[in-house]
Amino acid sequence: MPRSLVAASLAALALATPALAQQPLRIGLILPLLGQFADTGIQVENGIRAYMRHHGDVVAGRKIQLVRKDVGGANPDVAKRLAQELVVRDKVDVLAGFVLTPNALAAADVSAEAKKFMVVMNAATSIITTKSPYMVRSSVTLPQVAETFGTWAANPKGGNIKRVYSMVTDYGPGHDFEAAFHRAFKAGGGEITGAVRFPVANPDFSAFIQRAKDINPEAIMVFVPGGTQPAALGKAFAERGVDPNKIKILGSGETTAEPALKSMGDSSLGIITAYHYDYKQDTPLNRKLTETFQQMFKRNPDFFSVGGYDGMHVIYEAIRKTGGKTSDGQALVDAAKGLRFDSPRGVMSIDPETRDVVQTIYIRRVMKVAGEPTNVPFDRIENVKDPVKARAGK
16 A cells, blocks of 8 residues: 555544544554464464453453454565555554564554554564654564673673584574674674574575584574474484584574474473573463463463563553553653563563663573473573664663
8 A cells, every 4th residue: 555545544534433432442463373483473462362361351441452464474565565454444553463573674664654553572673663663662682682692601700602603594683693692792702613594484404503513613503583493403403413511502592492392302401592581480470471371272471472461561551651542653652661560571671762672681501390391590681771772872
């Protein structure tokens, strides 16, 4: 839909409408619900529905309606078209979801033009929130994890690692993670001994891992998107005989997500990751969320789920602050700025300057607990902001 038609249609929506309290509050969700990334989209939606189970489906006198759209995968043209349809045809009050960076960037154009409040519940490339002033993020940024991890890995009081080989997926988030980890690790005195990038779709990890093993670095740093790839990567490490106790494997949280750990079994023991959430974190709210997930979905929450759960909290609180009014995107985003609240991941907040998430990053090692490989936190760095925006602000 052309931009001029979006603007004209929005103007038409300003005509007389029913009383605000009688109108449903419509949240447009753009998620991959079929294909390679389907489970990630489903888990974001599960987190949303778990939040609604905990807090009800009415906020500021308005009943919540979810309007779901399947974007399929990394399809920015489709994401933009769906965002336009949601705003103009479906008359949604909020845009939300967005598992993948290309889709979030495409929909940001619609958010900016329509002045529509938009909550990114997963996509983690740093630049995303700069593309619309009406956007906040409830998940994580990759530099937030990667720079923290790189600094920790090189620190003699942290990982005390000197030589790392780097392996990431060849798309925006992978580039973000690679650049941030390299920058921080080298600043701490470490050396990057080599780097490769995997293709995005259906990569064969074996040859890449063999190349890294032949170089025999002190550690291998990896990043792959969530979904099916972490388990395949872990299987390839095991098949190529990479022992995490001899060559340290460092990764983002996706590397040792629950499905990957189940696939790798004992071969995952010793893998070290940095991330903001794991379903086994021992907090009252996380125990409540995990219990709700078991009841509702017969599975455990993951970091996609907590992005959806906390994204709904941001939406609910912003709408409460505006008294249920959603026509002013600026008022909603202003209400979200500076929010500080208890999350299943721990205390988190929305940076009032960048509209991005501030949170604790946990350093975890896979260990056997009650007979199962488990991410066990052994270090933590609190109140971590997105470092890219922090540097830009300075």
